Amino acid sequence: MTNETWGEVREELIKRVGRNNYVTWIEPLKLSQLANGVARFEVPTTFFGDWVQRNYADHIRTQLVSTGADVERLEFLVKGGGVNGRARPAAVPAKPARAVAHADDDLPGAPLDSRFTFESFVVGKPNELAHAAARRVAEGGPVTFNPLFLYGGVGLGKTHLMHAIAHELQSRRPDLRVLYLSAEQFMYRFVQALRERQIMDFKELFRSVDVLMVDDVQFIAGKDSTQEEFFHTFNALVDQNKQIVISADRAPGEIKDLEERIKSRLQCGLVVDLHPTDYELRLGILQQKVEYYRNQYRGLVLADGVLEFLAHRITSNVRILEGALTRLFAFASLVGREITLDLAQDCLADILRSSDRKLSIEEIQRKVAEHYNIRLSDMIGPKRLRNIARPRQVAMYLAKQLTLRSLPEIGRRFGGRDHTTIMHGVRKIEELMAIDSQLADDLQLLRRLLQG
Numbered sequence: 001m002t003n004e005t006w007g008e009v010r011e012e013l014i015k016r017v018g019r020n021n022y023v024t025w026i027e028p029l030k031l032s033q034l035a036n037g038v039a040r041f042e043v044p045t046t047f048f049g050d051w052v053q054r055n056y057a058d059h060i061r062t063q064l065v066s067t068g069a070d071v072e073r074l075e076f077l078v079k080g081g082g083v084n085g086r087a088r089p090a091a092v093p094a095k096p097a098r099a100v101a102h103a104d105d106d107l108p109g110a111p112l113d114s115r116f117t118f119e120s121f122v123v124g125k126p127n128e129l130a131h132a133a134a135r136r137v138a139e140g141g142p143v144t145f146n147p148l149f150l151y152g153g154v155g156l157g158k159t160h161l162m163h164a165i166a167h168e169l170q171s172r173r174p175d176l177r178v179l180y181l182s183a184e185q186f187m188y189r190f191v192q193a194l195r196e197r198q199i200m201d202f203k204e205l206f207r208s209v210d211v212l213m214v215d216d217v218q219f220i221a222g223k224d225s226t227q228e229e230f231f232h233t234f235n236a237l238v239d240q241n242k243q244i245v246i247s248a249d250r251a252p253g254e255i256k257d258l259e260e261r262i263k264s265r266l267q268c269g270l271v272v273d274l275h276p277t278d279y280e281l282r283l284g285i286l287q288q289k290v291e292y293y294r295n296q297y298r299g300l301v302l303a304d305g306v307l308e309f310l311a312h313r314i315t316s317n318v319r320i321l322e323g324a325l326t327r328l329f330a331f332a333s334l335v336g337r338e339i340t341l342d343l344a345q346d347c348l349a350d351i352l353r354s355s356d357r358k359l360s361i362e363e364i365q366r367k368v369a370e371h372y373n374i375r376l377s378d379m380i381g382p383k384r385l386r387n388i389a390r391p392r393q394v395a396m397y398l399a400k401q402l403t404l405r406s407l408p409e410i411g412r413r414f415g416g417r418d419h420t421t422i423m424h425g426v427r428k429i430e431e432l433m434a435i436d437s438q439l440a441d442d443l444q445l446l447r448r449l450l451q452g
């Protein structure tokens, strides 16, 4: 058994357990050994291993056996065997699950995740344009912009939106042939067609669709013949006025090793980006997810403030945020406890740690100076005017609150002030905050800005 076979098994597992469970529980597994009927996997935490053992071991074993492997039992070991089972952060992989072709359809597309619909997509400032553009395409009316190019970082909802378009088109315009696949699959089909001398069929098929959606197009950068074929397909479809939707992790112009002519073609349509999530959007997504979990795990109590805490602390991407919530509910139901802040901190320690952003005092000073419209140099300078001293104290307060620096350290970064000065500043702000609502608002805003 090689890791390649494990790769195949994993693809099969996506179908069995669903994409979300797959991404949360299966993808992080690493097959470390297969011998004497035992398949051994590395897992990020003990809890993680227990959970997979209880819920997915049978699926995994069945799939392994179906590839001819001799597996009677699965074992899950924490890498490095850390005492508390947290030796390694449970990095939820950034790479999207590879999709598998439909067996029952003549279009060689990827299966659509039934949960990726417009209804389940939470709209906020960072994604409203992308959402509106996707909705427009999903109406299936005359093509107004071609292609629609969606780009943004990992886990911000590109694939979700593309699936949503496909679902919507399927119900509104069942007459249209809609093909969704990843750029990787496009390449794979192309190479296969070359190998099997069926390139004419390949061309014909891709030119016969009404809507073509290619996810993660950055993947074909540097792959010359695939790019070439993609370019021709693209042009043929645009000439026939067929809608194309493309996603990538960055703007067309920024994809390295992508041919210029392709870049400029991609820029011809509507290029929209999904911005990093903000606090409100993250909270909205969590609230929506929780509704779903409440049905699945009846009787579980969720304490106040937990969702806010997660939305505040896990800022990296939505996939990790969702994974955290999934794990939290699973864990709480396993141990039969209320979901409290303490439980969250315990069960998600690895995720929280890895998404801890190291905020520097300089960053704080800069943001505060900007906000109050004073010079950065005045932050550390000696001026005692109130309109400078107050912002300075705000920055001191935030430095104390948001970093792990000691008072003397903070003092040094404020132009070598004494630690008692810092302490005085921090106290002053604490006092004022209680009576000055403008200041309290300022602090809330700054805190949000600084913590992304």
Ligand code: ADP
Binding pocket: 020, 096, 116, 120, 121, 122, 123, 127, 152, 153, 154, 155, 156, 157, 158, 159, 160, 161, 285, 318, 319, 322
């Ligand atoms: P990308 O393709 O940009 O890497 P995905 O579309 O795979 O990201 O999204 C990652 C996960 O986050 C998915 O489970 C998706 O449903 C969820 N997600 C992302 N954005 C939103 C949103 N605005 N509302 C609801 N779920 C979202």
Ligand code: MG
Binding pocket: 096, 158, 159, 160, 215, 216
């Ligand atoms: Mg994606």
